[in-house]
Amino acid sequence: MGKPQIMQQNILNQVLNDIDQFNLNDPNKEIDELGTEHAKEFLYGKRMSNCLHDFMLAPPAELQIAARAQHIGRWLSLRSDYPEGRAGYLKWRSDLGKKHAELCAEIMRKHNLDETLIDATASLLRKEKLKRNPLTQALEDVICLVFLKYYFVEFANKHAQEKVISIVQKTWAKMSEQGQQAALALDLSDEALSLVKQALA
Structure with a gap:
């Protein structure tokens, strides 16, 4: 895999905004620390981004996107759709990672981003090479x-x-x-x- 391209900040902001817009469709609601109601996964994405920037100085674009998209469209795949027990849980989590990666890739392609960057982001969302890839571990x-x-x-x-x-x-x-x-x-x-x-x- 080649090295992901360097993204312009305005394009990165557009990708993050599109992820936010997708997550605003979440019918589940959550109240933040100030008492304001938000779509649940929209709020989660914002918390992920804020925590990432507290944790790492100048994180690369693929990590910023993966953090914001960590739960993109999560409400579309319910735990109750899978069998009870550990095997069902692990299958649900694996399928979620793939779905998040697919949804995020669609948004990134809309902005004509390099496939190397898209692949790197998708790999993070699928949690590949945990403990071996520093960016997967950071996520x-x-x-x-x-x-x-x-x-x-x-x-x-x-x-x-x-x-x-x-x-x-x-x-x-x-x-x-x-x-x-x-x-x-x-x-x-x-x-x-x-x-x-x-x-x-």
Whole structure:
């Protein structure tokens, strides 16, 4: 695979905006920290981008696009469409990654972007070469950080403590050392921090 092209900032902004416009179609709603309602995956995409820029100085275009498109069209493929159990869950997650990559590629091609850049972005969204590709690992780190910062407390309130601790341990194992250090620096609630510490003990 060749080296992805350098994108002009205005084109990058247009791609990110098109991803946002797609995600505004999400019928599910979520309230942000200021009490404003948003389409759920639109808000998630914005949180991913903000967290990425906090985590990495000047991330490359393919990583910026993949972060914003991490959940593009997620509402179109429901977990309930797949069998219960781990096998069904893994199949759902794998198909989601492929769907996100396809939807993102369609947007990028609309802007006549280089196929090398499109392929690199799609590879990130499919989580290929985790632990071996630094950009795939960076995307995974940001996904974990966004979960811990914005969604962890709600998740913890819905599940037994044993399951929550197990999820934190699995999340931690996916992260790089840099990602783990960033996670420990998050401004977590006392409840969330206590659960994280128990998981890491």
